[in-house]
Amino acid sequence: MEITLTTPALLFPALSLLLLAYTNRFLGLASLIRSLKDRYAASRDQRVYGQIRNLRERLILIRNMQAFGTLSMFGCVLCMFLLFGGYMDAGKYVFAFSLLMMLISLALAIREIQISVKALELELNDLQEAADK
Template sequence: MEITLTTPALLFPAISLLLLAYTNRFMALANLIRSLKSRYASTHSQLVYGQIENLRIRLVLIRSMQGFGIASMFGCVFCMFILFAGYTTIGKYTFGLSLLLLMISLALALREIQISVKALELELDDLEETSAP
């Protein structure tokens, strides 16, 4: 397999957009946590407390998603530096590691989405129980 300086650079736009999406998810969760915290303080509802616990898990996942995404970007830059220095074999392994880190980040994103959907299902179930005749 032939690898040039432009090969790792191809991932820059994709990783940048992923990191932006992860940051947007983080900001949305932070706002939601703040609103749920004040809601819990006034109601002491177990449902709200459960949602806050769910959001805590999601925050850890998002932090990990961002970390692996940043590590992937760093690996791509490092790979370009190594390729520029003329070490193509090490560059290939570095690029492969960057791809692996990106895959881990995406797998964590999938898990975070699954948890998010589960939380929404619980919210809908609660809505159905309260509105049932």
């Protein structure tokens, strides 16, 4: 397979947008955690505590999503550097590493979305229980 300097550069826009989306998810989660913490401190409601536990797991996933996404970006830059220096074989391996890091990051994003949906289902169940009473 022939790889040129522009091949890893093709991932930059995707990785940049992906990392921005991860950061936005992180910021939204941080805000939600702060508000739920205050709510739990006031009420000691176990449902709120369950949501906080759920958010902790999501926070860890988002941290790892960002780490693997950043490793992918780092790999792309290193790959470009190696290709520029004429190290084609090393560049190919580093590019493969970069793609693998991106794949792991995306897999973690899928898991985080699944957990997020589960949390929303809990909210909807609470709403339905209140409406049924």
